[in-house]
Amino acid sequence: MSEDWLPCATDIAVPLSVAYEFQELLEAGVVSNRAEIARRYGLSRARVAQVMSLLRLPDEIQQYVVRVPPWEQRRYSRRRLRGIAVLPSQPTQLAALVELRRTAQESQCPQ
Numbered sequence: 001m002s003e004d005w006l007p008c009a010t011d012i013a014v015p016l017s018v019a020y021e022f023q024e025l026l027e028a029g030v031v032s033n034r035a036e037i038a039r040r041y042g043l044s045r046a047r048v049a050q051v052m053s054l055l056r057l058p059d060e061i062q063q064y065v066v067r068v069p070p071w072e073q074r075r076y077s078r079r080r081l082r083g084i085a086v087l088p089s090q091p092t093q094l095a096a097l098v099e100l101r102r103t104a105q106e107s108q109c110p111q
Contacts, residue, residue: 012077015051015078019051019054022034022037025037034052053086054078054085057081057093058094060094061081061093075100075101
């Protein structure tokens with residue numbers, strides 16, 4: 001991948017920043033649990049859990065997806081990233097990202 005493009009925030013940057021905000025509220029003791037976050041923000045507990053699951057992504061993946069060029073954004077949906085986040089280890093998560101990138105590139109290139 002060329003490194004000459006400028007980093008830009010993608011749609012995934014928003015839920016990642018929200019997840020960090022939720023984590024800070026928990027760590028600071030402003031809220032005592034995720035259910036309280038859900039009530040405070042008018043979200044379901046499931047949605048809070050989904051957003052916070054993105055924090056399980058390794059830093060390398062988080063940094064990569066928030067700087068993805070606009071023409072590549074569709075392949076890194078929140079749903080796909082949550083699927084990667086639940087994998088058991090960071091090497092497995094990184095391998096899943098590599099596979100996601102590979103399959104997306106193959107689908108763009110006619111055979």
